[in-house]
Amino acid sequence: MSWQLGAFGVLAVALAAGFAWYERTRPDARVVALVGTLAAFAALGRIAFAALPNVKPTTDIVLIAGYALGGAPGFVVGAVAALTSNFFFGQGPWTPWQMAGWAATGLLGAALAGLTHRRISRWPLALVCMIVGFGFTAFQDVGDWVTYSDHSAAQLKVYVAKGLGFDAVHAAGCLAFALLFGPALIRSVGRFAMRLQVTWRPPPDVVVPAVVLCLAAAAAGGTALLNAPSSARAGSSPESYLLSAQNGDGGYGAAPGQASSQMDSAWAALGLESVGVAPQTVRRKGESLLSYLAAGTSRSADPGSLERTILALRAAGSSAGDDLVAALRARFGGNGSVSSQVNLTAFGVLALRAAGVALPAGAVPWLVRQQNHDGGFSFASAGAPSDVDDTGAALEALAAAGGAPSGALGRAVAYLRGQQNPDGGLPQQNGAASNAQSTAWAIQGLLAAGVDLASIRRAGRSPLDYLRSLVAADGHVRYAAGNDQTPVWVTGEALMALAGRPLPLSRPHFASPRRAPRRRHIPTRPAAHRHPIAARTIAPHRRRARPKPAHRTVRIPPTVQKLAADAGVLSAIVLAPVGLG
Secondary structure, rough: HHHHHHHHHHHHHHHHHHHHHHHHHHHOOOHHHHHHHHHHHHHHHHOOOOOOOOOOOOOHHHHHHHHHHHHHHHHHHHHHHHHHHHHOOOOHHHHHHHHHHHHHHHHHHHHHHHHHHHOOOHHHHHHHHHHHHHHHHHHHHHHHHHHHHHOOOHHHHHHHHHHHHHHHHHHHHHHHHHHHHHHHHHHHHHHHHHOOOOEEOOOOOOOHHHHHHHHHHHHHHOOOOOOOOOOOOOOHHHHHHHHHHHOOOOOOOOOOOOEEEHHHHHHHHHHHHHOOOHHOOOOOOOHHHHHHHHHHHOOOHHHHHHHHHHHHHOOOOOOHHHHHHHHHHHEEOOOOEEOOOOHHHHHHHHHHHHHHOOOOOOOHHHHHHHOOOOEEEEOOOOOOOOOEEEHHHHHHHHHOOOOHHHHHHHHHHHHHOOOOOOOOEEEOOOOOOOOOHHHHHHHHHHHHHOOHHHOOOOOOEEEEEEEEOOOOOOOOOEEOEEEEEOHHHHHHHHHHHOEEEEEEEOOOOOOOOOOOOOOOOOOOOOOOOOOOOOOOOOOOOOOOOOOOOOOOOOOOOOOHHHHHHHHHHHHHHHHOOOOOO
């Protein structure tokens, strides 16, 4: 019976860690579902390789979860994966030791991310996974010694010696799995997490520990609850929406009233700068958006944070951030890329161009070499599936840098043309539904390449028509028809496209900081416009009645959220003892 108590003890620690993480971050429900899905993935990885003794990808998956998401999520993924996978293998005295070992693996993954600043190549990652894998199985040998022996030193030597062969097999499997899928999994989880860096604030009576949702997601397949963001204060255009959504610390959250973050603040600043609103004039309770950005990013930040902050600060004409420029310049490797990723390299090029700093000699050739046969670019490097967002960003970077072969630019433009949907918008990847952010990045890239947007039409609708159709009554831009999320982030990116201002933004003519920023009206319906490159403005238009959209955003009532949360708690309580006894 002692091992059951130990298992529930480790589970209690996992619950406490998950609850602490949840209370500290209040993550979006989809992020919670991502943690649950990774736990299920880790458990299934163990089950799938049951025929190969001690060859499991679980250790790698848990370590990468901690690396990409942080210590508490990694801890929860490891503990839950061990508990749920033993529903298949059978519970026993080994369960608490496995839960503790894989929970510690998640924490080690987070520590690795901190030590490497989330910059690690394939072989170093694989070697770390091999060492951690060996340590995990050695820890299980100690658990067997504690559980089954007389606890003498002689018996400890016996247990460790007998386990060395199995430990080496597990370590070798961890090495092989990390070489096979490690970097790709880091990029996938990291990108998903980046797109969901939001703060979820359910009603006060709906407080559910994240790990309970993880258990329910791991058992049921990772079902997520969607919570629509709150609206901004009064406003009627994207610009006025952003001005009204500012927090008291000067920054912006993913939605009005949510905690400020550097990412959301930078995109809000770039959107406002594209229509001539200086971030130093955007103030709330005495704190300006410019000061929030300048104070919130250090030289040791990840490359994406450096790039966004530099773009926003230099567009404002601020000399702050010179140390960030130097830090970003140092992130370019010998092959001319930033971490061998198209996304980071493209924005690195744009940031350095905004700062007026010479580009590394290999940056443009490296980007050109990453173009896929279909003309598009992927998030990572050549060979990975092309997507609209990164093709638009790469096109902006190549156009801003100069020196890229015209054929490469033409193929990228052709790729974007081919992705347009009948609604006028563009999807992230081929065959998907249109969304505002992918459409905005396509517009940015096309404008940078000198393409007249009037020529990009399908079923009579242009990408600008699609973006305007997503502008809500309060001015924010919806992510897609029937899908409303991270409105500040989406609106900031869409506003640059609506204003016809590709990156890097040249310093616009700002109003005096002593005057209130001029609020321009951004049309919400199709309008005639001058050539996007020559004028970069959108002409006024006559208002027409807006038809009701075909889809409406579904807002989950608090009572339904509470019922779903209670169901998750009940599921966890019912499932936890399965197989025990």
